[in-house]
Amino acid sequence: MELRTYWTIIWRRIWVVALVVIVVGLYAGYQYYHLRKTPGALKAYSSNITLQIGLGRTNNSINNAESIAVVSEDLADALANGPILSSREFDTDVSNQIGHDMSEIVQRYGNNPDLGDWQNAGTIGGALGAVRVHSLVTVTATWTTAPGAWALANAVGEVSDAKIGSYLDYVVTNNLTPISSGNAVQPPVAASVISSATDPATVPGVSANKVTLLILLVLAALIIGIALAFLLDYLDDRIRTKDEVAYLLELPIYAEVPRAPTPGRTVAKQ
Amino acid sequence: MGNRTNEQHALLTDYDTNTAYSEAFHTLFANIRFNWNSDNTEQPRARQIHTLLLTTPTNYNEQAAVAANLAIVAAQSGTPTILVDADLRAPKLEKRFGLGKNPGLSDLLQEEGPITAECVTSCLQTTYVPGLKLIGVGTSTEQGTSLLLSTKLQDVVACTREVLASEAEESRAGIVIFHSAPVLAGADASLIGALVEQTLLTIVVGSTTRAQAKQAQEQLQQAHTKLSGIVMLKP
16 A cells, blocks of 8 residues: 555656656666777776796896795886886887887788777776786786787797896895805896787676766666655645645545546546 | 527437436435435425535536536426526526526625515516526626625525415425536635535546535534535546
């Protein structure tokens, strides 16, 4: 019975509910349309490449395995969590490398592959992430297009392999005196590709969670609309049912006269 | 029957008898009669003529049609009926029945001599519904609602009952139905309500507010009106 009453109130003020939901729905639809039009907003591609960071061989090098392992892990950590991947120099090198790899990319993805904004070093920096396990660093390139994601991951591997020494370095000290100043030669930092760039996989874009928010927004509008309907009904003093009158005036209802039908037409009894 | 204007078309005689609209008025009249039966079992002849006021808290265009339809149902059921248009602010009933402007209530209230049954009879107009007669607003409405303050109103009510009693058969009850201006528009409804047996308040669903209904009830009670029930209208 209560539910019936609630439904009657909502149905009576359905225009309020509809108005709020339509206005918010239009806004949500507009936002969704923009998200759909923005590359990488709802859907992106990621490709991984795994590198091993270590020390190269040299004559007279320090062959302390334990020390090498510790240094390698520290260097890998510096690559994964440090500012190298987002540095302008590194990202410019990656961008240049993509340019050099263009024939390989064309061979893989055909002519005129959609690589996105690959010449923008700043964008490349934001697209790279990394995790480390001991001396292994897995770099993930998340990009708006599949060819771009692969090209980026591949270029990161090539740049790291060729130039990691220029981004990562270390100092070995013994009582605050650099050992390399003596006869011993400090081994250079090296990176080798353990696992080449994987085929791009589809991942949620940077704004994928906004779709859920937009749906929640419409649902919230529905709830607000219903609440408004109840509020308006509460504030509306007009009599709607015979029960209201009977309760208010404490008088019997002699008759309920419905709307007059069109003269001459028979209307089914209510 | 006279010329039928657009305003006439809202009357009950224009609808099929088995419509919900028509049934509602039959129910209304039945409930009014139940009230007579419970009130009066053995009555002297003059008291078998019942008086009723149908009014509304605020202005509602179709209120005159409600009074007219109730009178039609009463007459069609074999109850001699006189319908009195006491809405001096907005007279409508004569037009509804396709009648012209004739002497009526306002003329009776301005009568120089005492009100007699003959005076009332001279104001009665026969409608196209058998058994239903109408006393219109009349021709002298310049003074407006102040006319109802006249002490002759009581005599008009009494003489109208007397006229109906003389016209009705021995065993039959009759009814005089008054249609007045809205309660909250002035003292009109209260003045008439104080002189009739029953008053029914019409509530228009989705239009009349709780405050208006309550205020109208209080105003009628202040005039010692016997407010006996409610008619709900769905516009």
